[in-house]
Amino acid sequence: MNLSGLREQANNAWKAVNEPSRPQVLVGQATCGEASGAGEVNHSILETLKRLGIEADVHSVGCIGACYCEPLVDIVKPGAPRICYHSMTPALVSELLEDYLVKDNPRPDLALGVWGESRFGIPALFELPMFKPQMRIALRNAGVIDPENMMHYIARGGYTGLERALKMAPEAVIAEIEKSGLRGRGGAGFSTGLKWKLCRQAKGSPKYIICNADEGDPGAFMDRDLLESDPHAVLEGILTGAHAMGAAEGIIYIRAEYPLAIKRLVKAISQMRDIGLLGKNILGSGFDFDLRIVMGAGAFVCGEETAMMNSIMGRRGTPRPRPPFPAESGLWGKPTSINNVETWACVSAIMEKGADWFSSFGTEKSKGTKTFSLAGKINRTGLIEVPMGITLQEIIFGIGGGIPGGKSLKAVQTGGPSGGCIPASMLSLPVDYEALTKAGSYIGSGGMIVLDEDNCMVETARYFLSFTTSESCGKCVPCRLGTRQLLTILTDITQGKGKPQDIPAILGLGKSMRQGSLCGLGQGAPNPAMTTIAYFREEYDEHINSHVCRAGECRALISYTIIAERCKGCAICLRACPSAAITGEKGKPHVIDISKCSQCGNCLDVCPKKFNAVVKVPAAGPAAVPAAKG
Amino acid sequence: MAQTVKFTIDGKQVTSTEGTTVLEAALSAGIFIPNLCFHPDLEPYGGCRMCIVEIQGMRGMPTSCTIKVAEGMIVKTFGPEIDKTRRDALQLLLANHPTDCLACVKNQRCELQKVAAYMGVTERTMQRTARPQAVDESNPFFKLDRNYCILCARCTRTCNEITCVNAIDLVSRGDETRVSLFQDQQFMESICRSCGECVARCPVGALVSKNTVIPSSEVLTTCCYCAVGCSMYLGVRDGKIVSVRGNSEGKSNKGKLCVKGRFGIAEFVTHPDRLTSPLVKGENGQVQASWDDALQIVADRFKTYSPDEIAVVASARTTNEDVYAVQKLARAVLGTNNVDNCARL
Ligand SMILES: Cc1cc2nc3c(=O)[nH]c(=O)nc-3n(C[C@H](O)[C@H](O)[C@H](O)COP(=O)(O)O)c2cc1C
Ligand code: SF4
Ligand code: SF4
Ligand code: FES
Numbered sequence: 001m002n003l004s005g006l007r008e009q010a011n012n013a014w015k016a017v018n019e020p021s022r023p024q025v026l027v028g029q030a031t032c033g034e035a036s037g038a039g040e041v042n043h044s045i046l047e048t049l050k051r052l053g054i055e056a057d058v059h060s061v062g063c064i065g066a067c068y069c070e071p072l073v074d075i076v077k078p079g080a081p082r083i084c085y086h087s088m089t090p091a092l093v094s095e096l097l098e099d100y101l102v103k104d105n106p107r108p109d110l111a112l113g114v115w116g117e118s119r120f121g122i123p124a125l126f127e128l129p130m131f132k133p134q135m136r137i138a139l140r141n142a143g144v145i146d147p148e149n150m151m152h153y154i155a156r157g158g159y160t161g162l163e164r165a166l167k168m169a170p171e172a173v174i175a176e177i178e179k180s181g182l183r184g185r186g187g188a189g190f191s192t193g194l195k196w197k198l199c200r201q202a203k204g205s206p207k208y209i210i211c212n213a214d215e216g217d218p219g220a221f222m223d224r225d226l227l228e229s230d231p232h233a234v235l236e237g238i239l240t241g242a243h244a245m246g247a248a249e250g251i252i253y254i255r256a257e258y259p260l261a262i263k264r265l266v267k268a269i270s271q272m273r274d275i276g277l278l279g280k281n282i283l284g285s286g287f288d289f290d291l292r293i294v295m296g297a298g299a300f301v302c303g304e305e306t307a308m309m310n311s312i313m314g315r316r317g318t319p320r321p322r323p324p325f326p327a328e329s330g331l332w333g334k335p336t337s338i339n340n341v342e343t344w345a346c347v348s349a350i351m352e353k354g355a356d357w358f359s360s361f362g363t364e365k366s367k368g369t370k371t372f373s374l375a376g377k378i379n380r381t382g383l384i385e386v387p388m389g390i391t392l393q394e395i396i397f398g399i400g401g402g403i404p405g406g407k408s409l410k411a412v413q414t415g416g417p418s419g420g421c422i423p424a425s426m427l428s429l430p431v432d433y434e435a436l437t438k439a440g441s442y443i444g445s446g447g448m449i450v451l452d453e454d455n456c457m458v459e460t461a462r463y464f465l466s467f468t469t470s471e472s473c474g475k476c477v478p479c480r481l482g483t484r485q486l487l488t489i490l491t492d493i494t495q496g497k498g499k500p501q502d503i504p505a506i507l508g509l510g511k512s513m514r515q516g517s518l519c520g521l522g523q524g525a526p527n528p529a530m531t532t533i534a535y536f537r538e539e540y541d542e543h544i545n546s547h548v549c550r551a552g553e554c555r556a557l558i559s560y561t562i563i564a565e566r567c568k569g570c571a572i573c574l575r576a577c578p579s580a581a582i583t584g585e586k587g588k589p590h591v592i593d594i595s596k597c598s599q600c601g602n603c604l605d606v607c608p609k610k611f612n613a614v615v616k617v618p619a620a621g622p623a624a625v626p627a628a629k630g
Numbered sequence: 631m632a633q634t635v636k637f638t639i640d641g642k643q644v645t646s647t648e649g650t651t652v653l654e655a656a657l658s659a660g661i662f663i664p665n666l667c668f669h670p671d672l673e674p675y676g677g678c679r680m681c682i683v684e685i686q687g688m689r690g691m692p693t694s695c696t697i698k699v700a701e702g703m704i705v706k707t708f709g710p711e712i713d714k715t716r717r718d719a720l721q722l723l724l725a726n727h728p729t730d731c732l733a734c735v736k737n738q739r740c741e742l743q744k745v746a747a748y749m750g751v752t753e754r755t756m757q758r759t760a761r762p763q764a765v766d767e768s769n770p771f772f773k774l775d776r777n778y779c780i781l782c783a784r785c786t787r788t789c790n791e792i793t794c795v796n797a798i799d800l801v802s803r804g805d806e807t808r809v810s811l812f813q814d815q816q817f818m819e820s821i822c823r824s825c826g827e828c829v830a831r832c833p834v835g836a837l838v839s840k841n842t843v844i845p846s847s848e849v850l851t852t853c854c855y856c857a858v859g860c861s862m863y864l865g866v867r868d869g870k871i872v873s874v875r876g877n878s879e880g881k882s883n884k885g886k887l888c889v890k891g892r893f894g895i896a897e898f899v900t901h902p903d904r905l906t907s908p909l910v911k912g913e914n915g916q917v918q919a920s921w922d923d924a925l926q927i928v929a930d931r932f933k934t935y936s937p938d939e940i941a942v943v944a945s946a947r948t949t950n951e952d953v954y955a956v957q958k959l960a961r962a963v964l965g966t967n968n969v970d971n972c973a974r975l
Pocket of ligand 1: 185187302304343
């Protein structure tokens with residue numbers, strides 16, 4: 001059997017969406033869309049269509065990455081291109097449907113862009129600053145197709161890569177992947193082709209392959225979005241890898257906190273089984289393979305490959321020393337290969353379009369594209385995919401639209417809790433494996449958190465250390481106790497209890513943790529502290545020597561006062577203060593008793609803008625203690 | 631036969647066999663590498679990071695307890711970088727460990743103390759991070775004081791790999807990790823069989839016998855509790871048995887003991903209820919007699935029965951050799967096949 005029989009059916013299904021005979025409405029319903037109300041919007045669409053008596057098809061699609069302006073709704077009217085509308089609400093979408101479908105007004109004011117060329121005064125979607133610099137390979141179908149409709153995936157070229165691979169010798173498939181220059185997207189950036197070759201050559205049977213969908217970095221959501229938006233792109237990659245490595249069974253390890261991704265994977269796997277893409281003798285090639293899902297309980301360390309294998313085997317999720325590497329001795333002591341979700345999605349694209357096509361993107365040593373989740377102090381938060389080698393400047397100010405509120409950029413945190421903070425002065429840095437590592441950070445799995453002038457760098461380091469301290473598996477000493485030690489020191493500094501010798505202590509211990517820890521968690525845990533010391537030493541010195549937090553983020557180092565001349569005595573702040581620290585007669589200037597103040601900042605938030613009487617002063621209140629001697 | 635492997639440690643030629651770890655090979659070649667979580671009876675773990683070394687051609691600092699020797703391998707066990715990394719790990723442990731060694735029953739027998747002494751550590755350099763931890767004193771023979779625990783997992787691996795009881799394991803994460811029983815039960819509520827194998831392998835004062843007395847000398851003997859014949863050292867002090875230790879050379883037990891052997895011997899040997907001479911039942915009740923008299927009475931009575939009327943039941947506390955002799959007596963001397971063993975205690 002082959003898939004050519006299905007392709008015509010698939011093309012028709014896809015054509016019915018893009019060149020429809022009746023209106024098509026597509027709602028972005030990945031978790032990000034759902035969280036911003038896409039469910040209610042979808043409901044409103046159905047109600048409105050019923051009310052207006054319009055026959056139309058409503059689809060759920062994944063996420064196109066513009067998380068900042070969700071919910072997104074696309075409308076395709078017969079004879080018109082697909083138009084993407086943003087920031088929908090139940091009321092707005094109802095108005096839009098009536099205007100566009102009944103009164104033929106495409107409402108350019110509500111639109112984000114047109115798929116294809118500009119029309120009706122609405123700009124071309126992919127010419128917008130957010131999309132133009134992007135190159136979507138792993139995310140090729142994300143937000144485009146209905147992830148639960150396999151026909152959409154097939155119509156867009158899905159499973160042609162697999163058909164091609166199955167006609168090739170396994171070694172030739174591996175050579176193709178090696179030639180593409182693809183490196184693991186899960187963090188370490190190891191050559192995928194080489195990893196496969198080692199597993200192929202390893203003695204032992206059966207062989208296993210694992211898809212790492214654990215994604216535990218704070219602020220990262222690339223893999224979740226990809227699985228929710230286009231599960232077959234990943235599954236096709238896994239199947240290709242199974243053929244190349246001679247694996248009999250595949251396991252997708254995904255955290256239970258990703259229910260929508262799991263639901264869509266389960267559905268996609270059963271669709272594959274229905275058409276003979278799983279099980280015995282796949283597509284008549286004589287190759288047998290099956291897949292199952294294992295749900296993780298949400299431990300960050302279970303993203304580490306050896307911990308993950310322990311977890312799959314029902315053991316405590318802790319890493320073990322390598323060697324032996326999984327390719328020699330992995331699951332149940334058998335050769336095993338682990339790849340990240342995005343890596344697998346790149347594999348299916350490479351087999352479809354060729355290694356040369358893939359390696360035409362990127363830099364000399366980092367080929368192809370990489371997805372990033374943009375979060376923090378940035379105008380356009382979302383999920384993006386860019387060619388390797390693009391600069392941070394282009395990502396943050398081009399795609400991300402810069403920093404909100406006219407604030408200035410301070411740093412970009414990449415690589416998750418094992419990554420580091422790259423200062424604004426290094427924005428021209430190209431984003432590839434080597435350059436970021438040289439800067440003391442990592443590409444990691446692709447989290448990118450933007451920090452502005454209101455972010456304290458010591459506090460940022462402390463935050464990441466609090467994460468690694470509680471996520472350390474506890475097995476090895478440098479990580480289990482080193483993270484706690486670093487966290488204790490950093491907490492002291494943010495509370496104004498730092499000592500000058502804390503800096504060399506952090507740097508010294510950090511180096512020992514890098515060298516001495518068993519796995520990447522402990523090895524990378526000191527990075528947030530070490531890079532912020534390298535690039536923002538002056539902030540540490542200010543905290544330690546002068547008890548000043550210039551960003552005004554460290555509570556113990558700030559206080560609030562009311563400027564008497566501006567205060568109108570409205571008592572709004574008095575009522576908002578949880579510590580009863582504010583006193584004053586109605587109509588007369590109020591005062592804050594700093595001995596009672598808990599530095600929560602409510603007074604600043606509630607003081608009417610026109611008065612602007614409360615100010616935050618970066619001076620030590622009573623909470624700060626004198627510098628310790630020594 | 632395992633293949634011989636030649637390699638160098640700190641410039642010294644070492645010969646070992648395939649499958650041996652670098653740490654074991656070094657230790658048997660008389661080269662000490664600090665170690666805490668390693669135990670010869672257990673699978674490699676790699677948790678304490680004391681045994682880090684540098685190996686030419688390998689990245690970073692691998693743990694010698696987890697790396698197998700290979701022909702031509704070049705190992706370096708010390709140097710400023712290794713020393714600093716090891717020392718920091720040790721300081722982290724010390725910052726999280728009680729400070730009063732004199733108050734600890736493991737004083738001078740503690741492996742953490744030994745490693746610190748070997749590395750010349752005389753003071754603590756890091757901020758104290760120790761927090762109070764629960765102590766489990768429910769077991770009559772031993773206690774677990776988690777304040778002393780260094781989480782080497784020797785005990786939990788013992789319970790898993792050696793006794794296969796799986797009563798204890800590590801639970802929770804980060805520095806909240808602790809040795810625990812199912813659902814944080816106490817030892818006595820759990821499936822623990824009190825064998826004390828974990829106690830025997832704890833390198834520090836965390837899992838310790840409740841009445842620890844250091845013996846003045848040790849006597850090699852065989853446990854008389856059952857017929858397995860576990861080889862053991864009884865520690866003696868002031869003419870009394872004060873400690874029991876499994877003999878790792880013991881053919882049938884390879885160092886292991888059960889609750890009876892490990893914790894029952896000292897009390898039972900000197901217990902006042904114990905019979906130390908034969909008692910003969912007569913008109914005046916049971917009267918002490920000499921062995922010669924007692925055996926004579928038994929022999930005389932046997933003569934009044936035909937062989938098939940006699941049955942011999944051997945005690946389960948006898949050794950295999952004794953049981954063999956008993957059935958020989960029954961069959962060859964008494965002429966009966968009615969031989970049995972109570973086979974339980
Ligand atoms: C603490 C830790 C957490 C990790 N978490 C993830 C993760 O969530 N997803 C992932 O793909 N890789 C993660 N990795 C990397 C994996 O160990 C492994 O290198 C990766 O899955 C290999 O796939 P790749 O070659 O396709 O990148 C983690 C590594 C460490 C040390
Ligand atoms: S580095 Fe941390 S997470 Fe990794 S094995 Fe050690 S304790 Fe566990
Ligand atoms: S109780 Fe002893 S043997 Fe068990 S983990 Fe703690 S220190 Fe190691
Ligand atoms: S002895 Fe090797 S890591 Fe503990």
